[in-house]
Amino acid sequence: MNEPRSTTPAFVRSEMVPERAAPVRTTGFVGLVGGRLFSSPTNILLTIVGALLLYLTIVPSVKFLLVDAVWTGSNRTDCLAETLHRDVGACWPFVQAKFSQFVYGFYPQPERWRVDLTFALAAVLLLPLLIPRAPAKTLNAGLFFIAFPVVAFFLLHGGGLHGFAVSWTADLLSGLVGSLDEAGTKLTRGGVIAVAFGKPVLWIATALSWLIAPLVWLRDWIQASGQPVWVDLGLTAVIVTALVLLIGGGLRNGARAPLMSLALFAGIALVIAVLRLDRGGLPIVGTRQWGGLLVTLVVSVTGIVGSMPIGIALALGRRSTIPLIRLFCIGFIEFWRGVPLITVLFFATYMLPLFLPGNFTIDGLLRVLIGIALFAGAYNAEVVRGGLNAIPRGQGEAASALGLSYAKTTGLIVLPQALRHVIPGLVNSFIALFKDTSLVSIVALFDLLGQLRAAFADPTWSTPNTLFTGFAFTGLIYFVFCFGMSRYSLFVEHRLNAHRRT
Amino acid sequence: MAIEARPPPAQFGAKLRRALGGRSGWKGLVAQLLFVATLCWIGYAIVDNARDNLANQRIASGFGFMSQTAGFGVSQTLIPYSESDSYTRVFLVGLANTLMVSVIGIFFATLIGFLVALGRLSPNWLISRIAGGYVELIRNLPLLFQILFWYLAVLGALPGPRQSVTLFDSFFLSNRGIVVPRPVGEAGLDGFLVALLIAVIGAIVLPIYARRRLFQTGKPMIVWPWSLGLLIGLPLIAALIFGKPFGFEIPVLKGFNFAGGSRLAPEFVALTLALSTYTAAFIAEIVRAGILSVHKGQMEAGASLGLSRGATLRLVVIPQAMRVILPPLTNQYLNLTKNSSLAVAIGYPDLFSVFAGTTLSQTGQAIEVISITMGVYLLISLITSALMSLYSWRINRSMGA
Numbered sequence: 001m002n003e004p005r006s007t008t009p010a011f012v013r014s015e016m017v018p019e020r021a022a023p024v025r026t027t028g029f030v031g032l033v034g035g036r037l038f039s040s041p042t043n044i045l046l047t048i049v050g051a052l053l054l055y056l057t058i059v060p061s062v063k064f065l066l067v068d069a070v071w072t073g074s075n076r077t078d079c080l081a082e083t084l085h086r087d088v089g090a091c092w093p094f095v096q097a098k099f100s101q102f103v104y105g106f107y108p109q110p111e112r113w114r115v116d117l118t119f120a121l122a123a124v125l126l127l128p129l130l131i132p133r134a135p136a137k138t139l140n141a142g143l144f145f146i147a148f149p150v151v152a153f154f155l156l157h158g159g160g161l162h163g164f165a166v167s168w169t170a171d172l173l174s175g176l177v178g179s180l181d182e183a184g185t186k187l188t189r190g191g192v193i194a195v196a197f198g199k200p201v202l203w204i205a206t207a208l209s210w211l212i213a214p215l216v217w218l219r220d221w222i223q224a225s226g227q228p229v230w231v232d233l234g235l236t237a238v239i240v241t242a243l244v245l246l247i248g249g250g251l252r253n254g255a256r257a258p259l260m261s262l263a264l265f266a267g268i269a270l271v272i273a274v275l276r277l278d279r280g281g282l283p284i285v286g287t288r289q290w291g292g293l294l295v296t297l298v299v300s301v302t303g304i305v306g307s308m309p310i311g312i313a314l315a316l317g318r319r320s321t322i323p324l325i326r327l328f329c330i331g332f333i334e335f336w337r338g339v340p341l342i343t344v345l346f347f348a349t350y351m352l353p354l355f356l357p358g359n360f361t362i363d364g365l366l367r368v369l370i371g372i373a374l375f376a377g378a379y380n381a382e383v384v385r386g387g388l389n390a391i392p393r394g395q396g397e398a399a400s401a402l403g404l405s406y407a408k409t410t411g412l413i414v415l416p417q418a419l420r421h422v423i424p425g426l427v428n429s430f431i432a433l434f435k436d437t438s439l440v441s442i443v444a445l446f447d448l449l450g451q452l453r454a455a456f457a458d459p460t461w462s463t464p465n466t467l468f469t470g471f472a473f474t475g476l477i478y479f480v481f482c483f484g485m486s487r488y489s490l491f492v493e494h495r496l497n498a499h500r501r502t
Numbered sequence: 503m504a505i506e507a508r509p510p511p512a513q514f515g516a517k518l519r520r521a522l523g524g525r526s527g528w529k530g531l532v533a534q535l536l537f538v539a540t541l542c543w544i545g546y547a548i549v550d551n552a553r554d555n556l557a558n559q560r561i562a563s564g565f566g567f568m569s570q571t572a573g574f575g576v577s578q579t580l581i582p583y584s585e586s587d588s589y590t591r592v593f594l595v596g597l598a599n600t601l602m603v604s605v606i607g608i609f610f611a612t613l614i615g616f617l618v619a620l621g622r623l624s625p626n627w628l629i630s631r632i633a634g635g636y637v638e639l640i641r642n643l644p645l646l647f648q649i650l651f652w653y654l655a656v657l658g659a660l661p662g663p664r665q666s667v668t669l670f671d672s673f674f675l676s677n678r679g680i681v682v683p684r685p686v687g688e689a690g691l692d693g694f695l696v697a698l699l700i701a702v703i704g705a706i707v708l709p710i711y712a713r714r715r716l717f718q719t720g721k722p723m724i725v726w727p728w729s730l731g732l733l734i735g736l737p738l739i740a741a742l743i744f745g746k747p748f749g750f751e752i753p754v755l756k757g758f759n760f761a762g763g764s765r766l767a768p769e770f771v772a773l774t775l776a777l778s779t780y781t782a783a784f785i786a787e788i789v790r791a792g793i794l795s796v797h798k799g800q801m802e803a804g805a806s807l808g809l810s811r812g813a814t815l816r817l818v819v820i821p822q823a824m825r826v827i828l829p830p831l832t833n834q835y836l837n838l839t840k841n842s843s844l845a846v847a848i849g850y851p852d853l854f855s856v857f858a859g860t861t862l863s864q865t866g867q868a869i870e871v872i873s874i875t876m877g878v879y880l881l882i883s884l885i886t887s888a889l890m891s892l893y894s895w896r897i898n899r900s901m902g903a
Contacts, residue, residue: 321524482642
């Protein structure tokens, strides 16, 4: 009882607990090796298998592409093991010899600066478009998506103009009226019902031909003048600016809109003057002579630029409540998405010419471009629809409450938000399109892959390693383009979701 | 006494307007009538032009050519075919080849895809990096490029039949393709097949029974030794009773080629290889996204119950991920089937190659031939998407969402 009682309760330790070892490091090299490579027997086995796999693929590749490669030479004998008396890898002289074909195809040598200039223009316009911080996005996008394709056409293809918008409109309208007239005449020759349909069609055609008579007269006057292009351009500028003023409510709303319209026409005039489009333009290089990376890029860029409006229209049509338009858009989208691209290309190559009037021939590349634009348009439509669905209903309802029309609600409120949402999706669909352009080589167009196959047929360079060398080189080009785009898409996605990151 | 609320007046006009013109009413009706008129106009122009052009170029029209004699050979046929058969037969041969290459491609693509996805999610750093590299490399190269690479560069670089790579002197790998022993049925084949059928049915029924017993009595039952025993034992017993079921015809090198055995053409090998590796990369991404969509807690819960990583994946995570995975997965299967039409580039006789290729160039009837070809692919994809919407409807119903 009188033992001295310790003042500390029994459950309190009197001595220190021995120090535990530091936890296993999970960062740095040591952590990597200890934690994620050799932490358990299974893991060790997996690591060994992986290392073996890498050893079996990387080492031979590097040996083939770099160590054993032949770097200089002028024909096949320089790449043969028999002449060099050593192991031979990639035959790079083959690529050097065929490089211009891979890039330009059979584009004539003295005209290749035009291709280079087009590539440079594209790069200059595209780079600021891809950098989110760069200013003047609207102007930049307009230049790249509308002005650049036109300029690129006249640069790559060549040729000049014989008139401008007034003449074109007159030609188009008189062509339409003419075909309406023809159909009416054909119908009136048929049975009773056909005549009943044909008579009104003929009346409409006659009425329309009276309506457009002044325009036709104007066209004839323009064409008879000494400088049809410049006169027509001036007239178009005046008409369009006047229309802009009229619709915009006159000068009391400021002079911005008409000034912009005038600036636009000044830009067009500048392009016409620089490329001398009024005097025949640059010498024509037919699309049969195009090839290589040029065709790959032309097809993919035109495909994406051409498919965007189609895609947006189809997406809006599919969301519309008007039954027949909606039905048509659903059918159209599902049809193109349900068939392989190669059948679309065959359709464009063999069937499309049959559907056009007999005297109307259509360029081989253009046919393929139409097919690809329709095909890609259907895919883009689904991407854009996803974006439209992601916009809260309240946005459209708020716009309606402010009294905006359907066109303004869509064009100013819903679409801009939706399109910004789907940039990653569109870039992905562009990657798919870029890869799919290789299919045009099946319908006798020489894109990068087609040029590669053509180059393999050259006996001057047929060695056992030529095939692998060619595939390695073109594969690298495709990979760089696609990988770059996919990284960009990830970057944009990351940026768009910045507010959601945790 | 409460007064019943009056029913709203019947708005027949409004309902009709809504049905005919959507939300835009009469304006919508006018818009769509104009639209249809334009479509009819374009359609009329197309038919008219096509008729004129066909008449000018003296091309026959109609589907009469389908019963004419084809007169060309097809290098690989699943169903009996000779040169004197009709174009209809050619069409069926091509369709069978397309379906075969698609089914085999789908099988391997799924296998490789799941393996790569699991590899990418593996805790092992090296394996996940290798799997990631595979996906990036394959996805960023065009499919046609890969088909040509396998066909021209890899299979073309193989030695000729005389120097072929061989395994057990019965499997030969050369630039003529892969030659393997061909099984030839013998006396005991029927009994063997019946036993195999019973074994397969048993192996399917057994897990169902085990599961039911687990739910009713709570006693787990280990199934796999039984299934394995059934699958190996029954056919073995049948073979012992009825005699040897089949022998192998071993290929022999004769002159410059092989005699006997069955040959997988290099075109087929290249196409299957390219299609399955290419689609596998996309499937891997889908599976990975599906597995990542399952909440992390599920994996942790499995681990805390003492399940191994493999068992957690198999029993807990993948069944939940399957819901997310399946729709895009079918989409990839569909893509693979559509992409098999690229066979035309290397001359494998699939539907597109023999029909839209050879038949088109022989008959010149572009409109009919291309319409039929497009129709077949469209039909396949429509059927698949119909099945898929049925599936997602069932899932949504069972989830109560």
